[in-house]
Amino acid sequence: MPQMNMIEAIRDALDVKMSQDSDVLVFGEDVGYFGGVFRATAGLQDTHGLHRCFDTPISEGGIVGIAIGMAANGLRPVAEIQFADYIYPAYDQIASEAARLRYRSNGDFTAPITIRTPVGGGIYGGTTHSQSPEALFTHIAGLKTVIPSNPYDAKGMLISAIEDNDPILFLEPKRLYNGPFYGDPHAPAKTWRGHELGEVPSGHYTVPIGEARKISDGADVTILAYGTMVWVAQKVAEDMGVEADILDLRSLLPLDIAAIEASVNKTGRCVILHEATRTSGFGAELAAQVQERCFYALEAPIQRVTGWDTPYPHAQEWAYFPGPKRVGNALRDVMEA
Amino acid sequence: MPQMNMIEAIRDALDVKMSQDSDVLVFGEDVGYFGGVFRATAGLQDTHGLHRCFDTPISEGGIVGIAIGMAANGLRPVAEIQFADYIYPAYDQIASEAARLRYRSNGDFTAPITIRTPVGGGIYGGTTHSQSPEALFTHIAGLKTVIPSNPYDAKGMLISAIEDNDPILFLEPKRLYNGPFYGDPHAPAKTWRGHELGEVPSGHYTVPIGEARKISDGADVTILAYGTMVWVAQKVAEDMGVEADILDLRSLLPLDIAAIEASVNKTGRCVILHEATRTSGFGAELAAQVQERCFYALEAPIQRVTGWDTPYPHAQEWAYFPGPKRVGNALRDVMEA
Amino acid sequence: MTKKSGSNSSRLYVPEPPFRPGDTPDYSYISVPAAHSPSRPDPLCDADETRAHATSLIRVLRFNGETQGDWVPDISAEVLRGALRDIALTRAMDERMFTMQRQGKMSFYMKSTGEEAVSIGHALALNDTDMIFPTYRQQGILINRGASMKEMMCQCLSNSGDPLDGKSIPVLYSFKKHGFFSISGNLGTQLIQGVGWAMASAYKNSDEIASVFTGEGATAEGDFHYALNFASTYRAPCIINVVNNQWAISSFQGIAAGEGETFAARGTGYGLATLRVDGNDVLAVYAATKWAAERARRGGGATLIEHFTYRKSGHSTSDDPTKYRPESEPEVWPFGDPLERLKNHLILIGEWDETRHAALLEACKSEVRDAYKAAEAMGNLSGETKVNDYTMFEQVYERPLPHLDEQKRMFAKERE
């Protein structure tokens, strides 16, 4: 089986779809000749032609705007926003337009677009290269929001996203591009080589959107995580010797609430992890739903472990990041409650 | 005591501050000569001069952008966004800039701006004149988000907002402009005349930002609401004969969590109401915090009563609106659980 | 309150319209170009050759009904009578719908009175498969393309005949079958989408072009800039139309325009071809559109057209224009009425007369009346809309999702 890191898996998904379907176009800032600042589109222009993988002006609103128009004209555009921190100029086109076009036209027009963008911290990117804005999109009806945590899922979910007839925001945890990250920046960096989720089939396959993945089975506590935090969760649970049911949500909207419910009803305890700012983060929605559905099974308050309610600072990056210590404290609180 | 409806109270707050402080400027689409599509600035240009209350180009991003620059230069701009549904082109200027300027410059520059904008449905405004996007802003560190539910609070909070040194999003439930609304569109319209909260002192006074207001005292259940839903809550509780502790949150960020905690610890039951789309709405944050803090006092799952996870439809407006029936069902569920 | 505007001694400049309520509007300072109209360059010329066109005004029809100049199109009297009928029919429909809104039959309506020639002239010059990305004032294009007036009315009435199932407010039509993109309530957003649509068309080697619309007020949105910029970079086969009807709700065009430049001139800095046309002159609009369409179709890229016209009515049924402009302004506006001007021309060339005209107006009225009757039979907002409330859960996504199904069940409980 080919070994790929997450960037390679993403590139491969694009390559597979571009090869299969001439309606798939890929564009964004620096994605053409150069292949993207994270190299996710490297080589695609060479392989598929200048007109299928190209640079755009620095205009996130324009990028999503043309994607919508192309999609309405039958194409399947995949747009890259260089960092999720720069998606806000496109917020109107995403929330008011892509997400609502099908609804307001009652299905007369649709916008099957995929928007890829890197999220999360861990690269000393400071306030403007580290954000995790998923909750700003899960609030928007008509949009789907997904976030893979490994190469295998990244490829399979990106193919699913491109084939989906709804607009999809595809978030890529940049700290995981080269390897799993267990939360300790001082530990030697791991690569995806040798990791089972770094084994990525060549050719076409899909990972369905809307299904969580069980990372580990346990009876003591449920940990709900996605993106980078999946790996931090695994490490902390192992280190603490906690028998945790860890769910990698993968898809935030639609959400695999059935898997969550089953797990919490089994364990009676729940910890939710995300890197984003705490207040009104996606953890709030998860906590709200878990207590709505599993109230009588719960033996302790659901804990959220998150970034602080501040912008993502530069020098204090690791003080901001919800690392093993913060996760461990919450896990202990929940277990002891 | 002067009687005012909510529009008059808002206009009066602007007039008071403009009279006191020549640094206060008011601008937005149609706010100058015409006085705003909801008439909130009517007469201000006449009274205070063309340069203190004026029309802008139709460019929400530009409006907030100049407000930030003016504030950095010592003024206290009050910008109007004609409908909250049109605030997204300004999202970047609000979230990336106004909210983070103080932080990223470590206090070297600040952006004391107030952004007023009407929210909520109830006027057959359809998908683009009915939205309640508060949760998209409560996720943004550095920003404050408030929403009055009556003339008295509207004036006092708007004065507080203008005097505050942080950027503030001031949401105005448009269905309440002319009178309290109890959730039944077929009932005769009420005005603020005769309502105690329609008695608005002339001159300067403030209502502090960050404090909830107790609407009614009760031991059975806590209802957390804001904006239009405050009045629906009151009506339903009365009609059902439920002894409800109803909190009008008024300020979403900062949140008066002490008042919430005290109430839920007393009642053991909690229902949260908002008009916005359910998933990742502000109700999620409230539910998450309440269960974190009041877990052992809770006797039933916290219920959220919200708009559906669809755009706000036009003809089906009252099927979308979380009216008395939906609120009543939830209240009953919580009481019977 | 005493008027203090102008007494402010601040150096901040805030533009004001020449006339406000109470003033007697006098537009004699606007010189209506009579004999002269700029020349018609080759549609594949350098964009630069259209620089002067951005500040002058393409006119074909003189007020006396004569045609003149380089832009006189080759168009049959038959077709022109069709245009006359389209203008009259659009106006009659607007009139009726406005009145019905006042009677509470629908929540809202927006007229295009006074600027119908922009839609009709434009539509006449395009193929029906060219995709329009309209604002809410191009209903004339639907009329021209033969959309069912009853269906349009049902949309406005949000009733069981509404193709949008009541989801959208009145006039936010979507008619893919007529090459008419779903109208957004958010200003400006469709401009860059139309450019993307055109890029896709070029990518597919299709001959179809896109034509995107904005009011002059909404040119201030970022999307307008995106549209001009992307259209320029990728030479997108499209037409970008600015309908300058002088007003954006209560703001006069100077708020959006700034330092005395025309809206067409915005395009010159992007290297786009630019035309400015008398929007009350259906022949001029037709001719300019033909030119731009040919340019786009033959690979010459995008043209920005400013249609200079006047919004005769209020912004919408929610608006009272006498609050911010002189009541008589629409009457004294120096560019006349598009219906009258076309009528005069047809009469002058012996292809029309007052009798036929009166009959036409009568026919339009009765066509509208019949369509409205049929539409209202399917429901209205003051009575039963007959829209199934459960449709609100549909078309959020392609397929139902569990959380929406659950909410549908909650709703059913609520309806018990």
Place this chain on the structure above:
Amino acid sequence: MTKKSGSNSSRLYVPEPPFRPGDTPDYSYISVPAAHSPSRPDPLCDADETRAHATSLIRVLRFNGETQGDWVPDISAEVLRGALRDIALTRAMDERMFTMQRQGKMSFYMKSTGEEAVSIGHALALNDTDMIFPTYRQQGILINRGASMKEMMCQCLSNSGDPLDGKSIPVLYSFKKHGFFSISGNLGTQLIQGVGWAMASAYKNSDEIASVFTGEGATAEGDFHYALNFASTYRAPCIINVVNNQWAISSFQGIAAGEGETFAARGTGYGLATLRVDGNDVLAVYAATKWAAERARRGGGATLIEHFTYRKSGHSTSDDPTKYRPESEPEVWPFGDPLERLKNHLILIGEWDETRHAALLEACKSEVRDAYKAAEAMGNLSGETKVNDYTMFEQVYERPLPHLDEQKRMFAKERE
């Protein structure tokens, strides 16, 4: 993979730069205007009179060191030697910081090499109280205004001497005391803020103007359009600078520019004054800025200046420009180097010589070395930054809020 670009038969046009890695760049097709430079109109002229300036190029310094034309400014040799020193010092600092970043002392750095004359010439022509809204390549303005180099370096090192307490990534300076607005990591946003700042200045009847900057790439953002539009409508006293250094990371300027127009030309459609200036010619930049500043200060409104220059280094320390452009391109770029050109001029007029120049470069180096040593003593990212982590909770709001206090307590628990 075999190269297939160009083989695509689609009609969609995608612009490409003239040269890519492997090509031998030949810029002989760019004619560097030698003798001629456009005339200098009165600073309060009609914007229209600067239309030609948007497409020509204001130059003062010939390559041989002579000055020429209408724009030759009245500026003393003393001041010019100061400018030379500012350019050299900026370059020396950039050099050092780049190297230190490579050694892991900081997370990131961005050089302005090759385009220093833009910042220095511009700053020289303004008052120190005029507010700059910079991008990340105007460090030269801080150098010119006498900001502490040590403090700048501490910001880059995110250490205990960092006035921003480590909150922002390197080079995102904020120096209110030097009229230098906090730099945003988000491109373009500060453009319209600067216009607002200028409107406030006009409102207060102050003489201060704002000067806002963008790279040519970021002109594609909506904020650029907002800035031009609002500046035009309200005649804001400001200068809008586009630094066209040919590259936006890996994208050549044609991606942002579109159909062959200059960036200065963008302003003409808004009715703004427009100047296009040789950005490697510090005298030309100075002269153009003086003109625009006078215009703004005297109530003439905003000017858009395109500074035509070249980004000699990579975009940032994260970038390798040989991946997308010929390695030799910076050398063959036909407009020379700003430091050399000013030096040649000073030598020609007998106000400078090679010995003094060598000494200057040495002095700059050692000033930078000393400043860096002093700065690094306060911490760096490869060792101890010495930033107090708790500062991350400060300056989110003016005053502490309960939820942040609580999170601070959680954090303290984590640090136990």
